[in-house]
Amino acid sequence: MTCLQKMLVLVLCVLTLAATTVLGTDTAPLTAEGEIKSISVKARTISLVSGKKVMLLILDKDVGFVNAKSLREFTEGDKISVTYTLADGTNLATSVVKQVVKLPPGVTAISQVELEQLVEIGPTHGKYRLFDTRPFSQYQEGHIRTAVSAPYDDLARAPEKYLPEEKDLQLIFYCDGSTCDLSASAASLATALGYSHMRVYPDGMPGWKKGNFCVATSLDHIKNGNIVLIDLRTPDKVIQGHIPRAVNIPMSTLKDAEKKFPEYKGALIVFYGVTAADLREAIETVKDWDYSNASVFVGGVEEWQNQGYKLEAGPAASTIFYRRNFSSNEIGSVEFKKAIDGSDYQIIDVRSRDEFVKGNIPHAINIPLEEIPKRMGELSKDKPVILMCSTGSRAEMAYDILKNSGLKISCLKATVEFDKNGPIIGE
Structure with missing residues (x-):
């Protein structure tokens, strides 16, 4: 091979490598694991907290699931591991594994049906104790009937405060689902203390709610x-x-x-x-x-x-008054309606192009969620940004991507639909 031919081969290799990088066809698989922050089934996206960063993952059309049949079987807070590739700046997930917690030796799972039967007859007749090992604030908002609050950290520090004297009594623990290890850890702790009949309800609160149980x-x-x-x-x-x-x-x-x-x-x-x-x-x-x-x-x-509280006599109110508490990154529907009537904000619609074409807000800019990472440079720092979609899920995912960009950002976590008269904005 002549020197000229060698130079041509080298140039072709360099050009091929450059094209591969530019076109995003470098498909070397990467892996990540963490906790799901939010999910959009409609957009087939997962927002994953991995370490100190939030990743946006777009599901490949042939994505494979392990310990689940579809994206609908995942929920916020689930721990997962993913295999993905970089495709034109997008994290394209090819495999998603739900990290199901294994039960400790000697601990068995209790089914939803069996637990419901026990709850109906109560701890005394059912001869069991049911423990909610999640943080106390979550227990207060909603828990399985007959359960007592036993946050795992508190239980580990002072088990005698929570566990009964009878070592052979059936103890049942639950937490935030099959990827949460609090209930399994609590059962393991009880086993080490000499208790002999430990059960775990693996589906936890997410499963109980899905089953339409009270x-x-x-x-x-x-x-x-x-x-x-x-x-x-x-x-x-x-x-x-x-x-x-x-x-x-x-x-x-x-x-x-x-x-x-x-x-x-x-x-x-x-x-x-x-x-x-x-x-x-x-x-x-x-x-x-x-x-x-x-x-x-x-x-x-x-x-x-x-509990010592007084009742109010007379007729109760017949009209519901509810004021939603907004997080620091949210904009309410009233403020959003004012914003779209003016020109002081950049309204970024992160729905798909097809959704945008079927109905949109005048002056809104359509940047589909999966394109946010590579198009954030199009946004001006001179005007505040409001992110929106059809339900708020994708807007929140976009917020996670942009929150450290130096832009002033808020998102609308509300339903937005369109008819012939324009947008219909819910709460």
Whole structure:
């Protein structure tokens, strides 16, 4: 081979390497693991907290799942490991593994059906103790009925404060699902202390909610939490005494009362005052309306009084007043409506191009979520940025990518739909 031929070969190699880099066809597999921050099934994307950074992963059309059949079986907080490639600046996930926690030796799993049966008959007749090993604040907002709060760190420091004297009593632990190790760690701790009958409910709170089983809210959260409290009793009983700030919607009229409830589908709705069967029906009713956070206050007025609190006499309110608490990176729907009428903001619509074409906000710029990393340079630092999509999920993912970019950013976590008259913005 002549010197000229060698030079031509070298030039071709360099050009090929450059083209590969520019076109993003370097498909060497990479791996990452961490905790899911948010998911968009519609956009097939996962926002993953890995170490100190947040990664945006786009699922390949032929992605493989392990310990799950589809993206719908994953939830926020799940621990996963992923294999992905870099394709034109995009993290393209080819494999997603749900990191299911293995139970310690001697510890068995309890099914949802068996746990429900025990909950119905109660700890005394069922001869069990049920422990919620999540942080206390999560327990207060919603827990499985009959469970007591035993945050793992507190349990590990002072097990005698939580565990019973009977070493052969059935102890059941749960936490935030199959990838959370708090319940397995608690069961292992109890085993080391000589307890002989340990069970773990692997699906935890996410599984319990998906099964439409009643979630209970603690008394302190009833008193102080940002909730919608519904008394389902008949007006003649309510007038004799009800929990302060409760709204009376009789069980017989609930199915026709959808328009009375907040637009924001993430509001915590708490029911009380009727039978267990009616409470379950109430939960199922509001879930059919797409409310994702419904629970019950099992003890009702009796527990309220037993804890030393007074009831209010007379008719309860019939109208729900709910004010949503916004996080620091959110913009409310009222402020957003004002923003789109002016020119002081950059409205970035992170939906797909097809969605954008079917309906959009005038002056909004369409940058699909997966293109945000490589197109962030198009955004001006002279105007605040508002990120939006159809539900808020993709907008929040885009926020995670841009939050350290030096831009002033907020996102709209609300439903946005379009008809012939323009945008319909929910709460």
